[in-house]
Amino acid sequence: MADTRTAPGTGTVPLKAVPVRYPGRWVAAAVVLVLVAMLVSGLVTNDNYQWAVVREYFFSEPILRGLVLTLELTVIAMAIGIVLGVILAVMRLSPNPIVSGAAWTYVWFFRGTPVLVQLLVWFNLAALYPVISLGVPFGPSFVSGSANNFITPLAAAILGLGLNEAAYMAEIIRAGILSVDQGQTEAAQALGMNRLRTMRRIVLPQAMRVVVPPTGNETISMLKTTSLASVIALAELLYSAQIIYGRTFQTIPLLIVAVIWYLILTSVLSAGQFYVERYFARGAVRTLPPTPLQRLRRQFSRGGPGPHDTAALLASSKDTR
Amino acid sequence: MTADTPMVKAEDVRKSFGLVEVLRGIDLQVERGEVFCLIGPSGSGKSTFLRCINHLEKINGGRLSVDGELVGYRQKGDRLYELREKEVCAKRAEIGMVFQHFNLFPHKTALANVMEAPIQVKGENKADAADRGRRLLEQVGLGDKFDAYPRQLSGGQQQRVAIARALAMEPKLMLFDEPTSALDPELVGEVLDVMRGLARAGMTMVVVTHEMGFAREVGDAVVFMDGGVIIESGKPREMLTDPQHERTRSFLSKVL
Numbered sequence: 376m377a378d379t380r381t382a383p384g385t386g387t388v389p390l391k392a393v394p395v396r397y398p399g400r401w402v403a404a405a406v407v408l409v410l411v412a413m414l415v416s417g418l419v420t421n422d423n424y425q426w427a428v429v430r431e432y433f434f435s436e437p438i439l440r441g442l443v444l445t446l447e448l449t450v451i452a453m454a455i456g457i458v459l460g461v462i463l464a465v466m467r468l469s470p471n472p473i474v475s476g477a478a479w480t481y482v483w484f485f486r487g488t489p490v491l492v493q494l495l496v497w498f499n500l501a502a503l504y505p506v507i508s509l510g511v512p513f514g515p516s517f518v519s520g521s522a523n524n525f526i527t528p529l530a531a532a533i534l535g536l537g538l539n540e541a542a543y544m545a546e547i548i549r550a551g552i553l554s555v556d557q558g559q560t561e562a563a564q565a566l567g568m569n570r571l572r573t574m575r576r577i578v579l580p581q582a583m584r585v586v587v588p589p590t591g592n593e594t595i596s597m598l599k600t601t602s603l604a605s606v607i608a609l610a611e612l613l614y615s616a617q618i619i620y621g622r623t624f625q626t627i628p629l630l631i632v633a634v635i636w637y638l639i640l641t642s643v644l645s646a647g648q649f650y651v652e653r654y655f656a657r658g659a660v661r662t663l664p665p666t667p668l669q670r671l672r673r674q675f676s677r678g679g680p681g682p683h684d685t686a687a688l689l690a691s692s693k694d695t696r
Numbered sequence: 697m698t699a700d701t702p703m704v705k706a707e708d709v710r711k712s713f714g715l716v717e718v719l720r721g722i723d724l725q726v727e728r729g730e731v732f733c734l735i736g737p738s739g740s741g742k743s744t745f746l747r748c749i750n751h752l753e754k755i756n757g758g759r760l761s762v763d764g765e766l767v768g769y770r771q772k773g774d775r776l777y778e779l780r781e782k783e784v785c786a787k788r789a790e791i792g793m794v795f796q797h798f799n800l801f802p803h804k805t806a807l808a809n810v811m812e813a814p815i816q817v818k819g820e821n822k823a824d825a826a827d828r829g830r831r832l833l834e835q836v837g838l839g840d841k842f843d844a845y846p847r848q849l850s851g852g853q854q855q856r857v858a859i860a861r862a863l864a865m866e867p868k869l870m871l872f873d874e875p876t877s878a879l880d881p882e883l884v885g886e887v888l889d890v891m892r893g894l895a896r897a898g899m900t901m902v903v904v905t906h907e908m909g910f911a912r913e914v915g916d917a918v919v920f921m922d923g924g925v926i927i928e929s930g931k932p933r934e935m936l937t938d939p940q941h942e943r944t945r946s947f948l949s950k951v952l
């Protein structure tokens with residue numbers, strides 16, 4: 376840090392620059408520190424938290440199995456949501472009014488009803504359609520079976536969460552597609568590319584930059600929403616914890632286990648989001664924002680960003696979200 | 697097609713957007729190897745006409761043909777059948793277009809921009825497309841910018857990449873829509889130089905431009921459009937120095 380600089384025109388006499396002091400910041404920091412200390416001491420000294428129980432169950436098998444199921448459910452539901460969302464978004468933008476109307480109706484229905492209700496409906500689908508069959512519409516069917524065999528809690532959760540997510544992803548992706556300049560489509564068409572190829576090679580990759588941040592939010596939100604599947608007795612993370620405390624009555628420590636695991640997973644996803652966003656920013660910004668690792672390295676090699684180091688300040692203000 | 701078929705032939709071409717008729721009967725002919733300049737005030741329909749040539753816009757009346765074949769339709773007897781998307785694309789692939797705002801693909805490097813269409817449309821293999829791409833970028837003076845993204849390039853450099861991208865499809869006709877009007881004055885020259893080189897190499901070019909110096913020096917023919925019709929046409933040297941029509945004269949006095 377260069378607190379002493381040679382001012383121009385003063386020859387060789389070094390002048391000392393005194394930075395402004397902020398007494399208010401010190402007061403605020405002290406207040407925050409006291410509050411944090413109170414919270415931590417409460418966490419540690421209150422026996423009702425039963426940290427020993429938390430430790431006991433944190434890596435227990437049912438919890439870990441629930442954790443894996445939560446992750447699987449998140450990945451599958453998001454995959455369905457994204458794929459179906461792209462299809463719906465492209466349909467929404469179709470010049471054919473029946474096609475775009477169908478997509479609009481889908482989004483209207485699935486966004487307009489609570490996902491918890493959708494889960495319950497899927498789970499009870501057998502009451503609505505006792506037999507499900509695959510075949511020619513209004514014609515012969517090839518395979519058929521009892522709906523109860525198809526609609527397991529897992530299938531109901533995947534359908535409920537995935538189809539609901541598709542409605543939200545469709546809107547996100549549509550906004551992304553609309554954000555791409557019309558000139559891009561024209562340039563691609565002028566080169567002889569057809570509509571589909573233009574969409575896939577030119578428009579969608581550029582839409583990604585707009586689509587990725589909200590999709591990251593959706594993924595994190597989905598991870599937490601999977602806990603709703605506990606109402607249809609699917610043993611994901613929350614339900615696994617519930618099963619245990621239903622037996623042992625150690626409600627709070629097991630909920631804490633779930634809370635900590637959810638926090639760990641959402642933190643990992645947030646970190647992943649940063650790198651995915653960085654990847655899709657290629658070409659959109661002249662220089663990519665540095666990764667945390669690069670920033671760390673830069674700080675050490677320079678001895679920390681000084682008050683006049685605007686480049687470092689800009690870089691750090693850009694990716695604190 | 698025979699050597700004397702005109703490259704572009706327009707007969708009474710009409711185009712409306714809603715109730716507004718933007719092209720009101722355009723007749724013109726662009727010969728092979730010719731540099732054909734279109735000039736005229738803003739809103740006169742120059743871009744629209746250019747976009748009709750590669751069927752980015754559909755015409756509402758008249759006949760428009762490129763290299764002896766109708767644009768966007770096939771004639772059988774006394775009926776016109778609209779072409780399928782595949783056929784339209786195949787025809788567009790033979791016509792290069794350069795835009796006022798470059799419209800490079802920002803998520804691809806300069807070289808990838810140039811390689812995209814040969815690979816995707818012609819099914820060329822990657823190595824050949826890369827070879828050709830590098831050669832074309834060198835030809836437009838960007839031999840050191842293969843891996844630069846469009847936003848890392850100046851306007852003049854971007855427009856030269858755009859020209860290379862169009863040339864990569866080995867077009868028989870190049871359309872330029874005000875290729876230099878989004879550029880700073882000191883960058884105009886480098887783009888015009890590339891276009892001059894193309895003209896010398898015998899490329900057929902239709903150029904919408906406000907660069908009267910370029911039209912006079914390189915152009916073989918020029919038409920002045922206003923209000924969706926052609927007011928005057930002729931040889932650049934004669935028409936630009938001694939316009940016969942009052943509207944041409946007042947337009948030229950403003951831009952020269």
Ligand SMILES: Nc1ncnc2c1ncn2[C@@H]1O[C@H](COP(=O)(O)OP(=O)(O)OP(=O)(O)O)[C@@H](O)[C@H]1O
Pocket residue numbers: 713718736737738739740741742743744745
């Ligand atoms: N897609 C469209 N929908 C409606 N009107 C349009 C459309 N495209 C162009 N026009 C109108 O057609 C007229 C001619 O436009 P065009 O872009 O061809 O003019 P131009 O001669 O290229 O002008 P400039 O020199 O400003 O580029 C203008 O009045 C414009 O508003």
Ligand SMILES: [Mg+2]
Pocket residue numbers: 742743744873874
């Ligand atoms: Mg124009």
